[in-house]
Amino acid sequence: MIDLENDVIGQDARTRVVSQLETVMNKVNWEWHEAGIPVLRTRYIQFMNQERAVFLPISFLVAMSVLLFIFRQIKSILIPLIAISTTLIWVAGIMAHFEISINVVSYLTFNLLMIIGASNAIHLLMKYHEGLSLGLNQRDSLERVIQKIGGALFLTSFTTAVGFCSLGFTNIKVTQQFGLLVGFGVILMFILTIIIMPIILNYIRPPDNEHIDRLIRGGQFLAADRLNTWNQKHPRSIITISGILFIVALFGLFKIDYNASVLEDLKPGNPLYDDLQYVEQKMGGTLPLEVIIDTKSENGSLQPQFLSKILNYKEMILKTPEINTAVTPGDYLMLANEEWGDGIRQLPNSLNDALSFTVDFDRVQALLNEDYSKTRISCRISDLPFDRGMQIREDILLAGHKLFGENIDINVTGSTLLALSTGRHLVKNLTTSFFIAFIIIFLSIVFLFRSFRLSLLAILPNIIPLMIAGGLMGYLGIKLRPSTAMTFSIALGIAVDNTIHFLARFRQEYKLSGDYEKAVSETLVTTGKAIISTGVILSLGFFVLYFSEFVPNHEFGLLATIIIIAAVCGSLILLPVLILQIKPTLRFKTGITNILID
CATH class of the missing domain: 3.30.70 (Alpha-Beta Plaits)
Structure with a gap:
């Protein structure tokens, strides 16, 4: 039994003591087991730093691999990389200026911003190639990118930032800092992406026709065309299946267990977990x-x-x-x-x-x-x-x-009851922040699309994925802890991006044709390709965390991946069917909403 002096405060001081103890343990050939709150806190941070060193490069490789698979051009990797890296450097500088340390929450900042930035880049590059395929020159195509997708990218960045910033309503400092920091980083990512990428694209040689044809008219995204055909043939089946999933998920929600304990953040097999269990x-x-x-x-x-x-x-x-x-x-x-x-x-x-x-x-x-x-x-x-x-x-x-x-x-x-009470209190705060984020996002969609019925249709395909994730938590025994509660606010802000991109393009197409079915078909075979691509990169980026040794990050990665995949399906399958069945009235007026959407 070792008692630490009162001046051993903070990670650096604890690390020095633990390192000295390790030196002693290595000199004596005994079986050693560590336990206690100081050890728990010290090892937590050390494991977190180890995971950050592993998952950040993996997230980078995933993002770059998906970009290379989609565009098959090195410059389509390097250009987004410049915008993303610039944003990450800014965010790192802001963290240093405001003395925001890397902790068990904030170390995910760079992973999240990287995959969000890559998804923005996909939409921008897709629209750029689409303009070139229509016969526009390089400059006109880039102007079309800013006009047609700049507003939609702003809206999606805004809703994503709202999801993160809603964490600022909690009373836990590290969660507040994480939410506000990533929310700011998302807006900064949009600004730098919409500035840096068009400038660089304007000064380099445009892609050849072979690359453009493969990307826009090739068979790489046959899924979007097949979804369009399937939606037209089976609208009732889609609505029925969605209703069944809604009901099944609703029953799962009532099975959710929120009675979490202190050491459930660690997996069996983790050295710290095994030591603590042995001592107990x-x-x-x-x-x-x-x-x-x-x-x-x-x-x-x-x-x-x-x-x-x-x-x-x-x-x-x-x-x-x-x-x-x-x-x-x-x-x-x-x-x-x-x-x-x-x-x-x-x-x-x-x-x-x-x-x-x-x-x-x-x-x-x-x-x-x-x-x-x-x-x-x-x-x-x-x-x-x-x-x-x-x-x-x-x-x-x-x-x-x-x-x-x-x-x-x-x-x-004692710190045990404090940790348990803090966790329960944080879950309540995060639940409140989720509803605040939901209301803000819904009102934003109503204001920008000027159609209450269309906004309701936009929210429904994003509610069902959240309910599916919550239902799976109940059926799989995943407890509602701060990390899982936080997932819903974050994932809502990210998942609704697909719906906004779809509705923005649908509105443009409907304005041209005045035909719901034609507008939905054109939207699916154009913007649908970008939505599938961003869905892949986001889901893979989150799924990396599935392999984390920390149960909160493991569950965060699993649930976020499920929500993103389900949201892509909702935006490309359920939403088109609902639009064709209900045919919501669209309004077209000049002003800020017209600039943002059209």
Whole structure:
């Protein structure tokens, strides 16, 4: 058992101590197992840095590989890379300026911005090649890109930023910083992409006709054409299947378990997880639980009668199965009495004896306040879920009030209960932030498309993917913890991008033809290709996190991937069918909305 000094605060200080302990352990050929909150915090950050070093390059390779597969040109990789890298450098500089550290949440910043930036680049490059295929020259094609897709890219960046910035409504600093930072990074990515990429494309040789024909009219994206045909032939089947998925997902939502524990962030097989489990099984709990008793009188904690009651209270607490050890000032005072007093291991007989033993006894001092009016029972508890932790807290308080009466104040605290309460509180805040993001995004779509019915159609294909992910959480036993709750706000902002791109192009096509069926078909075989491409790059970028050793990141990657894939299907299958069935009225007016959409 090692106690750290009070000045060992922060990751750097803890890392130095842990490194020194590792040096000692490496010199002795024993079987060593680490446990305790300082070790847990230190190893968390170390594992996080290791994963960042692995997943950031993988995300980069995934993004570049998809771009190369789609465009088959090195310059189509290098140009987006310049815009993305510039944004990441800016974001890194902002983090340094505002002293935002890399933590268990913010280390995902660069991965997310990279795949979001790559998806923006795909839409821009697709529109650029489409203009060239229509016979436009290089400059006119780039102007068409800004006019036709600049507004849609702004809208999608705005909704994505809203999803991230909604995390700013939480009361947890690291989550607030992460949400606001990535939200700002998304808008910055849009600005730099829409400026840098057209400028570079204007000064390099345009792609040859062979590349343009392959990309626009080739067989690489037959899926978009087949979806168009399938949608026209099976509209009722699509609506029926969507309804069944909605109902099944709804039942799954009621099965979601939000009773998470502290150590569930680690997977079995992780060295830290295995060490903590070993120590719990062999030596009892490793997580701290503190019971503070306030006598409201100076030296009240050292009165012999009170010390005796504290020992009785300790025995009552130890009847809790999850609590394995508990230490009171009386335990140390009995040792002191045996060593320095009458030679018997028992409590001091008087207040003066207790005071004399306490003055230079650091372990006793650590369990008392300055005037000895408050005492602390320091316990070690096993890993447990929130509900059980709150039940134990209530049981301890009830037993204490029965023993001491109502005149004594008792507080049950410690980093274990704090972590459990913070997690539950954060889930509630993230749920609120999701609804705020949903309302903002919906109102934005209503304002920009000027059609309430069309906006309702736009939201529905994005609600079902979220419900599918939530239903799978219930059926698969994935608990609603801060990381999984955060997924829904983030994924909503990203998933709705596909719908906005689809509706923006549909509105343009309908304005030209005045025919719903023709406009939907043209949208599917043009913008549908870009939506499929961005869906691939986003889902693969998130799926990388599936292999994380941290359960929150693993679940975040899995759920985000499911939502993105389901959202692509919703935008390209369900949304076209709903438009053709309902035929919402479209309004075309001059002004800011006309500029943004058209």
